[in-house]
Structure formats: C-alpha cells, structure tokens
Amino acid sequence: MRRRAVALLLAIGLAGCGRSPAEQLSTALEGVLSWIATARTVADDWLAGRAPRRYTRATLQAALESLEQERASLTSAPRPVADDQIEKALPLIERIEIAVARTWDAVGKVDPAAVREQRQALDGLESQLRALGARGTTP
C-alpha cells in the first residue's frame, strides 16, 4: 500500500515533466499577455505621475527582455502540432516588442503623447493576440 502511494506520487510528479507544443504556445502567449498588461499599467502610472521615470524604464526594459525570451522559446518549439498558430503569433510578438521599445524611448524623452500612442498600439496588438486564442490566468 505504502509502495503504491509513493509510486503514485512519483508518477504524478514525473508525468507532467514534458510539455506539448500546444501547451508551450499557450504558456508563451499567457506570458506575452501578462507583459502587455505590465507595460500598459506602468505607462499609465507614469502618465499619472505615480511611477518614477527610472522605474518605468526598468520595467519596460524587463518587459522587452521577457518578450524576446517568449519569442525565442516559440521559435525553438517543436512545430507539428501548433505550427500555424505559432507562425501567426511570432510577428505579432515582434510588433509588441517594437511598441514596448518605443514606449521605453518616449519615457526617456519625457514625451507623454508618444507614450499614449504606443499604449493604444499595445491595446490593438493585444486584441489580435487574443483572437489567436491567447488568454491570461483565471483563478
């Protein structure tokens, strides 16, 4: 009985160690959505005078690095299952990276109008990503 319980625990633990490409895509898109929300929130906070400039830029830099990582993980993912969706997601993520980089630049130049413009661009890109089936965490 005890051996069975231990074996069951080990099986539960080890069974999920591998992830399917569809799961990888879903996890990566979830991460991308979270970083879009982060970039949007920190931009809003900066515009409202709630976030210091250095912190805002550090957060946008972190968003940029993480988005690059998500894109790299999708590029190297095995393709057979979610091939079509990955091909559609990759250029979208690249455009999101560009929007975040431009926001970073605009905050550096203290240009609120440009920050607002990129924030709107992020909203549009998020909608396109959600149309691909991406969704955030739901408790």
Place this chain on the structure above:
Amino acid sequence: MLKVVLGIVTSIGGFVEVGSISTSAQAGASFRFRLVWALALATLCLMFLIEMSGRLAAVSKHTLADAVRERFGFNFHVVPLAGEAVLDGLVLTAEMGGVAIALHLLTGIPARWLVVPVALAVWLLLWFGTFGMIENGMGLLGLVTLCFVVAAMKLGLPWREAAGGLVPSVPPDHHASYGFMAVSILGATISPYMLNFYSSGAVEEKWKESDLMTNRITAGIGMGFGSLVSFGVLAAAALTLQPAGIQVDRYEQAALMLPPVFGRWGVPLFAAALAVGCFGAALEIALNLAFAMAQAFGWNWDKNQRPAEDARFSLVYTLAVLVAVVPILAGVDPLRLTLLSMAVTVIVLPIVVLPFLVLMNDEHYVGTHRNGWLGNAVVAFIVVMGFVLALVAVPLEIMGS
C-alpha cells in the same frame, strides 16, 4: 513587558523577506485568495516549531544544532547540517539579490552590479554590529513592510473571499502552477534557518525557564502578526495585479501593486520594504550559517564578541557573503533562485524537523517542559508533509515555475 513587545515587533518586522514577498505576490496575482490556506498552514507550523526552538534553548541552554549534534552524534548531524548549508547559501544569494533588485528599481542600475555594495554593507554590519543591533534594528526597520497590510485595507479587502481562501480549492486550470505555488509558500514561510537562528539568539541572550512565556507569546503572536504582512502582499497583488492580468515573473511587476494606493510613493515604498526585508534576512542567514558551523565543530560563536575572539565563526559568514555574490554577478535571476530555494527548503525541512520529535520529549533537554500530544502531532505532521512535498517539489518546479 518590554522584552515581549520587542519580540513581537521584531517578529513582525523580520517576517517578510525575498521568499515571502515573491511567493505571496505570485500567488495573489495568479490565484487571488485561493492560496491563503497554504500561508495559514505554514504560519501555524512555524509558530509551533519556533516555540519549541525557544523552549529547547531556554531550558537546556542548547541551540537546536548543538542539541542535535550532542543527542544524535556528529555522523547524523552532518546530514541536516549539509542540507541547511546548501539551503542557506541559496537563500542568502536570493536575499542579497533582492536588496540589489530593490535598489535597481530606484536607480535603474543593473542589479548584478549593485550586489557588490550590498554584500559589502551586509559584511560590515555583521563584522561591526552586535546581535541585538542586527535582530532588533532590522526588525524595527522592517515595520515598513506593514505598507502591504495598509494597501490591502485601503484597496477594500473582500473579507468573505479572503476567508474563503482558508479552505483549499483547486483552480479550474494551471494545476501544476497552483501546486508549485503552494509548495513555495510553505517553503518560504517555514524557513529552517529561522529555527536554529531563534534558538541561537535565545542562548546568546541567556534565556531562562522564566522566559518561556515570552517565548510562547513571541512565537504565537509575533509570527501570527508577521504572517499578516505576507497576507497583505498576497491581498494587494490579488486586488491590483490580478485584475490587470499581470503575473509576477519579475520584481518590477510586483512593485506595481502599491502605486494605486500610495501614488508616487508606491514604488519607493515597495523598494524600501523589499530592501529592508531582504537585508535583514541576509544578515540572519549569514549569521545562522556561521552559528550552525561553529556549533557543529565546537568553535566559539558569540556574536557579541569581537571577530578576533571567534575568528572561525567570523570567517564562515565572511566566506558565505563572498560566495553568495557570485551567482548574481554571473547573471542568475534572483526571483528564479528564490523559487528554486523554496523547493529545496521543503526537501531539507523533514531532515531538520525530525529531531524535534526526540529532543522535545527528552527530559535531559527539556525537563518537565516536554511536548504534549498536540506538539508531537504537529511535528509528525510537518515531517510527513515535508517528505510528501519533497517527492513532488522538483517535478512541480519543472512544470509549474
């Protein structure tokens, strides 16, 4: 009375560190209040273990490490000692990384370069400071972490939903992540280093049997209120980050939970709370590593003596601080290191806790102040839980982090 108040205040101020801030923020941002039960369970376990560590020290005048070595012999003691040394090394690195990240949030300078002055500051305080200065000073400064509780209240804490989180419930998806977060919260709260550090402090301060009530109050009320700060982090994240769709993968994201309440002071407050909490914990962990080594090998270990009078003790914490800087300088992400160390904690936990079953029932050590059935049941539960969690911690780390 002053001793009791100071004990409670320093317990609150010293409760939160890199592990509790990151795991609570992640739990709240991803699962709202669903993991409150894990925090409550871990706090309850910690209260019992801390009380036992203090009781052992006050009655027997032995620290936990000292008593384990004497009662079970060096050959047994080397197992928990090695586990604790590895764990302390990992957590020390994560804590110093946490201080560096806090400074990075304020200055924009990369954390990997800030860790060098942070390490120097930790070492200087260890070298020149007294035990009381480190424990009480950092505990009092740590009261800044109460900003999370204030934030949770001002955000309109939904009491009913939060109380509902005391009953474990499985989310509709993200099961592996949920399991990993639960393990991480347990690992972050029941920190093995706290047990030996607490008993070492009691021996340093020459606790007697008359201090048992102070010990009980500090362990119960102090740790209870301390965990309220962790709950504050979880609640603030649940009420700000979760609705915005932000998961916490980096500390920069966690800092976004305070500006909605404190405006332009939100980010500096978050940075101050993270820095003070992590700095205090780094001091305690480096000291605990030196305590554990000195007690295992029979060296002098009084922190109130000058470093020249207990040179090997001072050498251990000096080397620990030096080694802990390397991974951050090499570019290891402190948050990932923190989550790894939480998984390692649950693996080490049963080995560290198992001796309590014998020591706390041995008249030679605790005289008439032996464990009752409840104390023994709690220790047995923690050991069994630790073994089960140790089996699933690594697979969950791979799947859920």
